[in-house]
Amino acid sequence: MAAGRPLLVAVLDYGAANMVSIRQALVTAGARVVVAADAAALDGVDAIVVPGVGAAAPAMAHLRERGLIDPLRDWVRANRPCLGICLGYQLFFERSAEGDAQTLALLAGQTVGLEGTPTLPHIGWNTVELARPHPLFDGIADGSHFYFVHSFAPAPEDEGIVVARTTHGRPFVSAVAWGSLYGLQFHPEKSAEAGQRLLSNFLRLVAASAGRAETAGRAWAAASEVA
Amino acid sequence: MLARRVIPCLDVANGRVVKGTRFVDLADQGDPAELAERYAREGADEIVFLDIAAAPEGRGTMLEVVRRTASRAFVPLTVGGGVRSVDEMRDVLRAGADKVSFNTAAVAEPELLTACARRFGTQAVVCAIDARRLPRSAGGTLETPIAWEVVTHGGRTPAGLDACEWAQRAVALGAGELLVTSMDRDGTRSGFDTELLRAISSRVRVPVIASGGASGPEDFVIAVRDGGADAVLAASLFHRRIYSIDSVKKAMAAAGLPVRPVGEAAA
Numbered sequence: 161m162a163a164g165r166p167l168l169v170a171v172l173d174y175g176a177a178n179m180v181s182i183r184q185a186l187v188t189a190g191a192r193v194v195v196a197a198d199a200a201a202l203d204g205v206d207a208i209v210v211p212g213v214g215a216a217a218p219a220m221a222h223l224r225e226r227g228l229i230d231p232l233r234d235w236v237r238a239n240r241p242c243l244g245i246c247l248g249y250q251l252f253f254e255r256s257a258e259g260d261a262q263t264l265a266l267l268a269g270q271t272v273g274l275e276g277t278p279t280l281p282h283i284g285w286n287t288v289e290l291a292r293p294h295p296l297f298d299g300i301a302d303g304s305h306f307y308f309v310h311s312f313a314p315a316p317e318d319e320g321i322v323v324a325r326t327t328h329g330r331p332f333v334s335a336v337a338w339g340s341l342y343g344l345q346f347h348p349e350k351s352a353e354a355g356q357r358l359l360s361n362f363l364r365l366v367a368a369s370a371g372r373a374e375t376a377g378r379a380w381a382a383a384s385e386v387a
Numbered sequence: 388m389l390a391r392r393v394i395p396c397l398d399v400a401n402g403r404v405v406k407g408t409r410f411v412d413l414a415d416q417g418d419p420a421e422l423a424e425r426y427a428r429e430g431a432d433e434i435v436f437l438d439i440a441a442a443p444e445g446r447g448t449m450l451e452v453v454r455r456t457a458s459r460a461f462v463p464l465t466v467g468g469g470v471r472s473v474d475e476m477r478d479v480l481r482a483g484a485d486k487v488s489f490n491t492a493a494v495a496e497p498e499l500l501t502a503c504a505r506r507f508g509t510q511a512v513v514c515a516i517d518a519r520r521l522p523r524s525a526g527g528t529l530e531t532p533i534a535w536e537v538v539t540h541g542g543r544t545p546a547g548l549d550a551c552e553w554a555q556r557a558v559a560l561g562a563g564e565l566l567v568t569s570m571d572r573d574g575t576r577s578g579f580d581t582e583l584l585r586a587i588s589s590r591v592r593v594p595v596i597a598s599g600g601a602s603g604p605e606d607f608v609i610a611v612r613d614g615g616a617d618a619v620l621a622a623s624l625f626h627r628r629i630y631s632i633d634s635v636k637k638a639m640a641a642a643g644l645p646v647r648p649v650g651e652a653a654a
Contacts, residue, residue, distance in 0.1 A: 180457040180483030188461075213485075214508045278389075279594045279617060281510040281563045285390040285432055285647040305390055305647040307432075307463055309485065309510045328389055350463050350485065352427060354651065 167366050170196040170205040172232075172248070174212070174222035182211045182245070185349035189359040199231040207241040207366040208232065210248030211349075213309065216256035216263060216271065219247055229264065236266050241340040241366040246310055249336070249343035253314045267338060268317040274310075277329035281311045286326050288334050288346065294323045296335065296342060296361050304354045306334075306346035313345050340369055390647040391611050392432035392618035393635050394596065395625045397422060399468075400440040402448040404626065416626050420455035426625065427460035430632045430649030434464050435488070435566070435620060439541065441469030450482045457483025467515055467566070471496075476503050480511065488513035488566055491539040494546045494553075497560055504561025509593075514562035517542055518550035518583055519570040535583055542570045554587045564594045566620070572600025574623070579606055584614025596620050604630060604638030611644055 169191045171182055183193045186209070196202055210232070212219055223229050236242050244252050251263045256271035263271070274282055285305040290297060313332040316322060324335035326345070334345040342362065348355035397404045397419050404416045416422070423434045434456065438449045446469065453466055466479050467488030476487045493500050493514050504512045518535035519542070535550035546553075554565055567587055569580035579597045588595040594617035597610035601621040610616045624630055633649045640646050 178457070178480050178483055178485055180454060180481070181461065181485075184458045184483075185461050213511065214506075280592050281594075282389070283510060283564060283594050284392050284617065287388060287390075301651070304651055309463070311510065347463075349461055352462055355461060 166190060166192045167206045167363055167370065168192045168194060168204060169207045169209055169363075169366070170194050170202050171209045171211055172223075172228060173197045174219060174226060174228065178213070179211070181347075182209060182349040185356060185359055186363075189356060189363055191363055196228075197226055199227050202231055202235070206370050207243065207362075208235055210242065210244040210251065212245065212247035212251075214247055215259055215261075216247065216250060216312075217259035217261035219251060220261055220263060223251075233264065233266065236341050239339045239341075241362075241369050242342070243362055244341075244343040245349070246345060246347055249345055250312060250314050252336075252341065252343050253316070256312060258312045266341065267314075267321065267336070267343075269315050271312050271314045273312050274328060274332065275330060279328075281309060282328045283309045285351075286328060286346075288324045288326055290324050291322045294335075294337055295365055296323065296337065296358055298361050298364075300354055300357050300361075305351070306344075306348065306354060306358075307350040308334075308346045310345060314343070340365070388645045389617075390432065390645045391616075391639060392596075393430070393607065393632050393639075393646070394433045394435055394618055394620040395422075395426045395431050395632065396435040396437060396598065396620045396622045397626075398437050398439045398622060399449065399452060400438075401445060402452060405439070419452045420459065422626070423456045423464075424460045426632065427462045430636060430647070431462060432647060433462055433618070434460065436464065436466045436468075436484075437488075438466070438468030443469070445469070446475070446478075450478060453479060453482040453484050465513060465566075467513070471499070473499075473502050473506050476507065476511075480507060486511050486513050486564070488515045489562075490515040490517065493557065493562075494537060494539050494548065497556065500557060500560040500562050504563070509561050509563035512562050513564045513566055513596075514554075514557035515566040515568065516550055516554055516557070516587075517568045517570050518580075519545075520580075520583075533582055533586070535586070538570055542573075550583070551586050551590055555590050558591045558593050562593065564596065565591065566596045566598055567616075569599040573598070575600055576602035576624070578602055579610040579614060579616075579619075581609055581614040584610055584616050588615030588617075594618060604635045607635050608639055608642040608644065611639065612642065
């Protein structure tokens with residue numbers, strides 16, 4: 161155990177469609193992955209990833225049905241590592257204008273529709289401009305492209321959590337961090353090398369939080385080989 | 388700034404990549420998952436699989452291709468051909484696809500677009516439109532402007548729909564993206580039908596993917612700059628290694644179009 165077991169990451173399965181890509185991308189970055197459809201599956205994990213595409217209201221209904229809302233809230237309040245992707249990131253905020261849904265309220269702010277955009281949905285590779293340096297983006301050039309597919313985005317109330325912005329029509333917040341809670345509007349699991357690098361960085365942060373930097377080093381090395 | 392996407396399309400029949408001219412004369416060009424992975428490495432912004440056999444007994448084979456690809460290539464995947472219900476779409480997405488493209492099935496049952504968009508979001512629903520110029524409007528005059536009709540079943544059957552009207556209706560029904568193929572140009576390497584692209588992209592707000600007729604990097608530039616396309620798609624041009632994705636992107640960048648440079652994150 162001196163070298164540490166690989167980090168165990170739970171990917172929440174709440175009826176979100178494509179689970180293959182996020183699972184495989186995390187495995188490629190060096191993690192073990194459990195797809196968690198209920199709270200019992202969260203036992204012993206080092207981090208939770210909330211993936212997702214689709215609409216906010218049905219997603220919240222699925223989380224509720226599967227008894228995942230309270231465990232997720234408790235997890236984040238304990239400042240344990242959690243990464244929200246796309247819809248998962250939007251659910252961290254208080255409300256979503258998409259179907260006027262009440263969401264998890266872990267972060268202050270609302271998810272609103274993109275406005276003044278040349279095309280909608282916002283589909284494709286767009287540049288992510290850093291508002292401040294953050295370890296999630298270590299080794300990733302400012303202004304690198306990541307893959308987006310969405311029509312809504314959160315408007316955080318606290319400027320202090322903003323890590324990056326992206327512009328489609330108007331600028332919106334494309335990455336946030338608050339303690340060990342991270343949110344990304346884009347899909348790292350669909351963003352080729354840049355996304356793979358970011359997921360490796362996430363695993364390093366998880367390892368640091370779990371006090372197992374050695375394991376993280378191996379995850380990093382594994383990911384570098386891929387890149 | 389949102390990059391214009393370059394998308395290799397893999398026509399798949401019975402688990403193999405094939406490419407014909409105007410949907411006939413098929414030739415085997417390899418394993419779809421291997422080819423997709425190679426394209427992802429070479430800078431493809433997305434991969435489209437079209438199941439051109441689209442036979443019910445081939446569904447399992449296609450899902451396996453998607454599963455294998457999604458495990459190795461971390462770029463968006465779109466699957467078209469043969470998906471006729473919400474449940475079939477769910478299976479394809481769960482196998483690792485991000486979007487499903489509907490063509491003949493959407494023409495036959497337009498409500499399918501709405502049902503799938505409600506369940507999975509409009510961003511996951513692509514409407515593929517195969518369009519052919521109506522002979523009477525070949526030149527395009529004030530009295531008879533250029534018009535395109537929708538064809539289905541791989542170009543064999545006229546659907547009795549105007550392509551521009553169908554495009555607008557498909558978006559209203561729930562399509563979050565349109566894949567527009569000129570059947571006059573497909574496989575001919577005579578350039579995209581820019582007028583068709585312009586006619587459709589000017590009428591809808593969703594992204595339009597240009598398909599059919601690419602012969603060289605300049606065609607991709609024209610499709611975006613003059614046709615208003617958000618993405619450009621080609622098959623044999625890439626399969627036969629006539630041009631690389633990199634060379635197409637370099638031509639687009641040189642023309643001032645935003646692209647995601649190949650190997651951007653390698654630094």
